Amino acid sequence: MAPYSSSGVKKLKNEDDGASWKYSISKLREVQSIIRTPNPNDPGYARQKANGKLWVRERLDALLDTGSWVEIGSIAGKPVEDEKTGEIKEFIPGNILIGWGRLKGKKVFVTADDFSVRGGHADGGIYGKVPHGETQAWKAGVPLIRLLDGSSGGGSVATYLKLGATYIPALAGLAQSMEALAKIPIASALLGPVVGLAAAKAVTSHFSVMVKDLSQLFAAGPPVVKQATFEDLSKEALGGWEIHARNGTVDNVCNSELEAFQQIRDFLSFLPPNIYNVPPVESSNDPQNRREEELIAIIPRRRARMYDIRKLIRLIVDVSSDPTSSAHSTGSTFFEIGETWGRSIVTGFARLSGRPVGVLSSDCAVGGGAIDALASQKTARFVNLCDLFKWVRCELLCMYSTDYKTKSIPLLNLVDQPGFAIGSAAEKSATIRFGASAMSALYSARVPVFTVILRRAFGVAGGAFGFPDDNYNNRVAWPSGDWGSLPLEGGIEAAYKRKLDQTPTPAARDQMIKDYLAQFEEVRSPMRTAYQFGVEEIIDPRDTRPLACDWIVHAYEQLVPLLVARKTASVGFTPTYKL
Template identity: 65%
Template sequence: MGKDAKSGESWEDRIAELRAQQRVVRTPNVKDPGYIRQKEAGKLWVRERVDALLDKGSFNEVGSVTGKPVYDEKTGELVSFIPSNLITGWGRVDGRKVFITADDFSVRGGHADGGIAHKAPHGEILARKFRVPLIRLLDGSSGGGSVTTYLSSGSTYIPVLAGLGQSLDALAVVPVASALLGPVVGLAAAKAATSHFSVMVRGLSQFFAAGPPVVKEATFENLTKEQLGGWEIHGQNGSVDNVVNTELEAFQEIRQFISFLPSNIFTLPPSSESNDPASRREEELLGIIPKRRGRTYDMRKVIRLIVDVVMEGAGTSSFFEIGSGWGRNAITGLAQVAGKPVGVIASDCTVNGGAIDAFGSQKMARFINLCNHFHIPILNLVDQPGFAIGSLAERMATIRHGASAMAAIYNASVPIFTIIIRRSFGVAGSIFGDPEDGRNFRVAWPSADWGSLPLEGGIEAAYKRQLNATKSPEDRMKLMNELLDKFEPVRNPIRFANKFGVEEIVDPRDTRPLVCDWISHAYECILPQLVTLSAASYGLDGKLSSGKGYKL
């Protein structure tokens, strides 16, 4: 064993050659200009990133000696080695197996070189076929082209998808998370956009279709990388989900995101034991909604009081918000309830009164589609005054994007628990306050206020002539208050419950026990069937039989 049967010699020389190349690749060359630039920019080296993200000692590399070795023509000894600018391999995150691809910007800025064109799509295929989460650490072009390749190949070429087809296939089967850790351009930018979750680092990462030199030539704009695609731009337009301060924080966010999702669409989301009792009743919820309807409150606090508290985190909430920097009138995120993952959607009444705009609608649609794809039930907290209105809202095509949110929640097959906390008005109110499906459950708080349009604005429209006929502003205000007093009894939500217009009005303090009971039933009786139906739609290679993939 271990010897050539014919010659009787061992293969130690080949093993020695392999180990020599691996040592070169895995040892940083502190004199290399690329490595120096990486460190001067305050960035971790690619292998430091892999070690920081994965469980200690869990990384098993794939393609460890991919690159361009240079040998001495006379002795045959290794003179130098240009490694591939992409590291790929298996690893573990909190004990769960994942596949990771990590760009090495210190090698030709991440442009196609040394087998990277083959490694990148191969990694995406492996993640999909082995049905494990895919994590990308993006820095550079991620294997995108460079004009220098024209000279080496002897011709220009028609651009190809360069593995993006495999990226879309992976997106349909396994969770895909991307960290933007430098200038992410071209192909890398497309990969960042074809992710379920993405995070960038303030002052360290930028994101654009083409960099400043190309932009200057095309549009005559002389911009820095930060001006063109820094975090202040993409953290507020939804191109990336979250923004953090350091690379280590980015890795922690990816670990958190992965912790809520199943390894693939063929399994249930991961559950764990919760030390937070399902019977917990929060007195604070009883008075958290102001009786004066124009006043705001903290919806994120409402969420934290309902979802699990992570005891080992010194009483911190399990709520992990996604997209806090954009579409800010909408709140989306993942949490645990009774130890089970749940998606949370809500409105933020402190931003434009909570009225949902174009960005908020896009954010809601994208998140609902994510939860539906990975069989994560949705906790829907409704305080929706309606769509944003006005000239800016119309220019932003608010109602069109609102229709996308409507389609997402209407077509969702996962269970949805709807709680109408305060307002539910107009079309937007109907979208979130009345998700039609037999698997869904709905209650309201006694603070609920609903209708085709808000009462105050509706009175202004319906009694416009009488109000305008008053002799003074004081008389107008008096008449307005009289009309409001006249309508006040019928806006009491109990009146609508008398007609079984709403299934139940509950004590806010009973919310967590009700949600815990619902989520346990969903995981036991409903989600297994959804997982089975998903499995029936895919072949052994992890591709949909219909040929369609994940909806971005």
């Protein structure tokens, strides 16, 4: 049977009265009714349900506000009519749905693959619907949500016979995707095998989430891989969540489709609808002057000991008042992005006094917090995301001068950075090259930044994270601060290598190191740095939230709307987002 059949669909009255358009409307409604009524006997639909997956229209109902879906191209597809009566017997629709919807009352645009129709390959107007949809989203200035399942319009060799020729791949909608990427938030949910063009769309998003044991991602599927490389792999072994959630191809993972939809809602709740608007401010009952006693002892006195950075973050940011939020179970507004990859760096969004803020920090429990190649990529990606929602080009004042208005997501920068990862594995993975991309993002970003040096700031990486070079940035340190060109323990080994090598016994060598450490212990106090104004202020950790809240209120009221004069020789300057 066809994917959609007229059998079982209630016939609408369609006699032509010769005076109005009621007959035409009744035919339209009949076609829409056929398309929107699933055929349980269709193999594609049955496979979708057997695999524990929602049907595409069930997904839209679960994602969007009730009754808010307004479809575009609702009857695009291939009708099969009865030769005698002219009635539609069956219908092969376009295997992607596009249209408008709302999340918590705010308008969004959605493109949703229907894997039950030929696995999402290019059929039924998909080449027109996809670019039209993505263009509509950025021109309307609303977030774009992609529900990916299949190839999202990618090709199939079966099409060659249908066309009678091969073709140069047109990549439906990808050019429009690149345009949208620099103007509106884009979030993608991977809800099945995501292959080829759909895989490219997944990674050209500002946020992506895949479902454990339900979704996979690959440039080409197992049959093509087997032919090309002789690897006989399952979908999960080739591109399951354990691969892509750890290599940074996708940002987050979850346990169900409904959880993926909630993560998308949470992600978009922190962002403006486009680069021309400020981030959304919500009311908060969490007092700005809340002082958490736990913060005074959360950093261990012994420098080698670990602590829970996520707990520290939750103690500073707003308490969650939204019971539907993914982070609500933690009692916090902190929504982490990329927890499973680049794990020595922690990134995410939260709220301070109801205002969205990006959170950037290190996790000392992973490699001591040293930043490696993946963590560098993660840092650059997140800082660039916060920096994206920044530029609005105003009226051109003259040929070489343009005014810009900053509408950015401020950054709470919590620093405990021992430096770049070292050793042979770090060198083989080109840590310093990827580290340069992180430094470039930090130094070129023009978002307001509030930096708190929690503990370490060593070497090049420590300097980049701990010394943001911009007039709109504020910096304080905790009394646990510890910084320098090198950590003392390793630095002493390097600085006094000759003397250490001349000691007669290993015990004597160890004693000499201890003696040097004792000499340096007093000068490493952050108080000494503050005496010379090498750090602007050392604060009581319990004052961090009040100070951060005061900063972000000022940032949203004064810095975010600030007109910044910028000179450029390029009249048509257009900022771009770097993946």
